[in-house]
Amino acid sequence: DGGITQSPKYLFRKEGQNVTLSCEQNLNHDAMYWYRQDPGQGLRLIYYSQIVNDFQKGDIAEGYSVSREKKESFPLTVTSAQKNPTAFYLCASTWGPVNTEAFFGQGTRLTVV
Amino acid sequence: AQKVTQAQTEISVVEKEDVTLDCVYETRDTTYYLFWYKQPPSGELVFLIRRNSFDEQNEISGRYSWNFQKSTSSFNFTITASQVVDSAVYFCALSENSNSGYALNFGKGTSLLVTP
Numbered sequence: 001d002g003g004i005t006q007s008p009k010y011l012f013r014k015e016g017q018n019v020t021l022s023c024e025q026n027l028n029h030d031a032m033y034w035y036r037q038d039p040g041q042g043l044r045l046i047y048y049s050q051i052v053n054d055f056q057k058g059d060i061a062e063g064y065s066v067s068r069e070k071k072e073s074f075p076l077t078v079t080s081a082q083k084n085p086t087a088f089y090l091c092a093s094t095w096g097p098v099n100t101e102a103f104f105g106q107g108t109r110l111t112v113v
Numbered sequence: 114a115q116k117v118t119q120a121q122t123e124i125s126v127v128e129k130e131d132v133t134l135d136c137v138y139e140t141r142d143t144t145y146y147l148f149w150y151k152q153p154p155s156g157e158l159v160f161l162i163r164r165n166s167f168d169e170q171n172e173i174s175g176r177y178s179w180n181f182q183k184s185t186s187s188f189n190f191t192i193t194a195s196q197v198v199d200s201a202v203y204f205c206a207l208s209e210n211s212n213s214g215y216a217l218n219f220g221k222g223t224s225l226l227v228t229p
Contacts, residue, residue: 033216040122042204042221050214058216088156094215101148102217104158 002027006091006105013078013085013112021076021108023091029103031096032074036060037088037107046089049074050096078110086112116140117207119220126195126227134190134223136205142166146208147181147188148217153201164188195227 004025013019025032031050035043045058049068063082068074074093078085088109092102118137126132138147149161162172164181172179176193192199202224206217 031214035219040221043217043219045216045218048214048216056214090156090158092158092217096215100215101160101163102158103160104150107156109156 004091004093004103004105006089006108008108009106011108011110013110015112016080018077018079019110021078021089021091021110023074023076023105024072025074025091025093025103026072027093027095027103028071029093029095030071031094032068033092033094033102034058034064034066034074034076035090035092037090043090046076085110116218117205117220119203119205119223121223122221123224123226126225128197128227128229129194131191131193132195132225132227134192134203134205134225136188136190136220138186138188138205138207140186140207140209142209144210148206148208149179149188149190150204150206151201152204152222158204161190192225195225197227197229200225200227 007022033048034046037043044060046064047066049055052071055066055068065077088107090107091105094100094102116139145166147164150158152158169181178191180189202222204222205220208215
């Protein structure tokens with residue numbers, strides 16, 4: 001079945017460590033997105049990529065980095081520079097370049113310990 | 114500035130009641146798209162509906178209906194005869210041709226609790 005797979009589902013990180021969240025899609029979608037969800041805050045855009053080897057910062061990119069070397073994959077690295085990384089992270093993709101509905105992964109819950 | 118406002122943070126209803134979730138948006142574009150997503154406790158967002166700015170026709174899908182009014186910049190969502198399985202967080206979202214590509218701009222969500 002086509003869809004978006006995020007891994008791991010739960011992730012624990014020690015302060016000062018970088019961690020990478022995986023996002024893979026087999027929908028042949030061009031565009032991919034990373035959102036962060038905090039309680040009561042809705043979803044906020046971290047990074048997005050409309051084509052391979054290109055990505056752009058979203059509203060809250062500080063402390064995060066991404067790569068888009070393959071169409072199917074859009075990993076997100078949470079660096080030690082991110083001061084409050086504990087959150088729920090959601091990856092999405094769209095067919096693009098039109099405003100079609102976004103398909104979402106099941107999310108990764110990151111906790112800093 | 115918040116482009117999508119969902120003023121209702123939490124709503125609690127008893128099963129079989131009708132409930133309306135409000136959504137007000139802000140945009141200067143003439144072409145834009147509005148969405149509703151459902152987020153059950155599992156966390157994954159489930160797509161419910163997409164509407165473009167040129168189509169103000171209301172839509173009904175089973176117990177779900179949507180009222181799009183450009184005059185008031187609103188895109189409200191009504192669940193008729195609510196059920197316990199409708200309990201979830203519901204997000205309204207806006208997509209414009211902005212400098213974020215076609216990324217969705219979400220409201221803060223409305224948490225709906227339906228009790229037996």
